[in-house]
Amino acid sequence: MEGRLDIPLNGPSLNIVRQCGPALCDVLQSKFGCVATIDGVDFEGQQKKPTVAPEKRFEVQLHSDVRVSVWKGDLTNFQVDAVVNAANEYLQHHGGLASALATAGGPQIQKESDAYTRKHGVLKTGNAIVCDSGSLPCKKIIHAVGPRLSAYPNKYEVSQAEPLLQKAIISILNKVKESHLNTVAIPAISSGLFNYPLQECANTIVKTVKAYYEKSSGHRPKEIQFVNNDEPTVWEMERACHQILAHNKPKTYSQAAGSTHRSDAKSSTLTVQMGNVHLTLKKGNIEDQKTDVIVNTTQDRYLSGVISTALQKKAGFEMQQEMYTAQQSGCIIITQPYNLQCKAVYHVLFTGMEYGHNTALMVDFMMCSRAETHSFPHRDDIPGSRAPSPQISLSGPSNEATREAERWLHDLFKTNGTVTICNNFIQHFGEKEHLQLSRLMKKGISIAEIFDKSRASMVVKGNSAEDVVVAGLQVEAMLCNIQREFVREEERTMVVMSSQNVSFERKMVDQSTSEFKDILSAFKYTDLSIVKVDKVENAALKLLFNLKKRQLQCSTKQMFQRIPAQFCEMVSHIGFHAEYAPPDDPAYGEGIYFANTVKRAMEVWKEPYSEYVHFVEAEVLTGNSTGGKRGLILPPAMGTDPFTLYNSLSGPEISVVFSGYQALPKYIITCKIR
Numbered sequence: 001m002e003g004r005l006d007i008p009l010n011g012p013s014l015n016i017v018r019q020c021g022p023a024l025c026d027v028l029q030s031k032f033g034c035v036a037t038i039d040g041v042d043f044e045g046q047q048k049k050p051t052v053a054p055e056k057r058f059e060v061q062l063h064s065d066v067r068v069s070v071w072k073g074d075l076t077n078f079q080v081d082a083v084v085n086a087a088n089e090y091l092q093h094h095g096g097l098a099s100a101l102a103t104a105g106g107p108q109i110q111k112e113s114d115a116y117t118r119k120h121g122v123l124k125t126g127n128a129i130v131c132d133s134g135s136l137p138c139k140k141i142i143h144a145v146g147p148r149l150s151a152y153p154n155k156y157e158v159s160q161a162e163p164l165l166q167k168a169i170i171s172i173l174n175k176v177k178e179s180h181l182n183t184v185a186i187p188a189i190s191s192g193l194f195n196y197p198l199q200e201c202a203n204t205i206v207k208t209v210k211a212y213y214e215k216s217s218g219h220r221p222k223e224i225q226f227v228n229n230d231e232p233t234v235w236e237m238e239r240a241c242h243q244i245l246a247h248n249k250p251k252t253y254s255q256a257a258g259s260t261h262r263s264d265a266k267s268s269t270l271t272v273q274m275g276n277v278h279l280t281l282k283k284g285n286i287e288d289q290k291t292d293v294i295v296n297t298t299q300d301r302y303l304s305g306v307i308s309t310a311l312q313k314k315a316g317f318e319m320q321q322e323m324y325t326a327q328q329s330g331c332i333i334i335t336q337p338y339n340l341q342c343k344a345v346y347h348v349l350f351t352g353m354e355y356g357h358n359t360a361l362m363v364d365f366m367m368c369s370r371a372e373t374h375s376f377p378h379r380d381d382i383p384g385s386r387a388p389s390p391q392i393s394l395s396g397p398s399n400e401a402t403r404e405a406e407r408w409l410h411d412l413f414k415t416n417g418t419v420t421i422c423n424n425f426i427q428h429f430g431e432k433e434h435l436q437l438s439r440l441m442k443k444g445i446s447i448a449e450i451f452d453k454s455r456a457s458m459v460v461k462g463n464s465a466e467d468v469v470v471a472g473l474q475v476e477a478m479l480c481n482i483q484r485e486f487v488r489e490e491e492r493t494m495v496v497m498s499s500q501n502v503s504f505e506r507k508m509v510d511q512s513t514s515e516f517k518d519i520l521s522a523f524k525y526t527d528l529s530i531v532k533v534d535k536v537e538n539a540a541l542k543l544l545f546n547l548k549k550r551q552l553q554c555s556t557k558q559m560f561q562r563i564p565a566q567f568c569e570m571v572s573h574i575g576f577h578a579e580y581a582p583p584d585d586p587a588y589g590e591g592i593y594f595a596n597t598v599k600r601a602m603e604v605w606k607e608p609y610s611e612y613v614h615f616v617e618a619e620v621l622t623g624n625s626t627g628g629k630r631g632l633i634l635p636p637a638m639g640t641d642p643f644t645l646y647n648s649l650s651g652p653e654i655s656v657v658f659s660g661y662q663a664l665p666k667y668i669i670t671c672k673i674r
Contacts, residue, residue, distance in 0.1 A: 009390040013413040022094035023477040030480035031566040032405040033397045040390035058238045064213040067223040072234045076104035080183040087143040089122040096193045105134030126167030146190030169208040185227040202240035287314035290341040297348045302493045419460040419472030424579040426456040454586040490574040504538035528671040536572045536665045545664040552623040559594035559620045562605035576660040588628025588651040596653040617667040623647025
């Protein structure tokens, strides 16, 4: 049952929302699945940019009499029948081009998008819809969802995303035909925040438009305009049009830009003698080195990141395939070099959990730069009516989700100079995120990263409570991005390992059924009352779990994990990971914890008071188990062979596994404390 709630804004809460409306909406969507609409608020940073005259760079007439052109210009003031917005599936226009168009178009843009998602659900990748353009100088706006890729996508990932980008462009052109539009401005969809490599993106878009109008019948527009406001994208779109439509091959943008810079530097070396060891510092590409061993670092068995991607590109995809099956010794996986000029590649798995922290580690950042502000749709009043009162309207998947979002907002707005964010995905922060932190904070704000007993948190402090909350919300938004990237990478791994698309359903269990009564019996001697039970169905996870079951040749155990509300969707989607629910005390190792009973789960995870408590009931494969102890990052060897390890660790009514595929989520159980 959908939950809806209006939260009035005044005083400090109004000032906070003025400064960080986009971040707040993103966090509410990510943590609670709630869509937030903000009314009656004049957002900071809404001054209009000076109008820049658009500049045409290329034009060609196709055989179908459709003209195709390339422009450098601003889509927010481009005068055509329709402009295309590169939207996300939730149609929440919070960043990049979407934010700019929603700001320029006024409140109608977001309101109409919200109405669509309430009625139809998310707009799936590859699809497009036509909406009114609000205050934009065009007749219509077409929202289209392109594929989202990881930060450093490899060739395989791009090849998987290409059909989805083609589908998005075809969906746009179909809407142009259905609406009888004559001119449409299309940006380089997916190339910005969605990380599609720019050259491949331009090629795919231009090829798709060409192929469409070679076959399409019925209404044809007069002109398709490729419009972008940054020089690299304009260059690539022009290059692609020359090569694909005009068969002329100018320099790529990178070639042109590179020709104005220094010539390629020769690799340089510096050698230092340390006893009998020669230490050489060498400048060059690691994938081109001739040596016995190349050492790579990676967060898991999926090779992502700059160095991993470069090595895999040179070695070939066979190295990635071996990574999924190779034996692991400690934190090292050894693979063949394939096309690399070495004898072996040592992959060091680093997840930020290896050291088994027993004492608190604190890193302080003192920020002095002024916070960046982002534009957000201005909620103008409807002509002829009173201005709306400042408020946040929440629409969630259930009453429980909406209530939890409301409580979280209430506690946040009442903050008195300190915001504490507990989330183990903090350990995935890299150089980019810490640079964002340094740019984010106003003078007088400090941030401490704390790692204690396998739990990560950030403490934001300052003299101004409002500034602290704004900073905390920006940190939460950064975590949302990290978590989305984590899900995408794990989903790609699951696709490769299971050869299935990853999708899931959560179906509410009827309280009159024996299925519900069986679950209810597990809560008999607790002070918890069950509000609802959702059954999780995920074919890819089930297949991987069954493969693991055959490998371990063991039976399953029904066990429980207490989990924060924000990770219930993730566990349904990609299964269990240690980041979701680290125990209060990792006394039996640094893995994924499960409890035999609900009562024991309440002891292992002593979360701060909340109106609702969430559990996952799972089938768990413990296999050959041995007693756990603090600091273990893997089970010990079963005998003299160091590569034959125990399958799990144990403590009193506790099991700890180190592979998420050893557990299958069956039910998400939402409870209230009596």
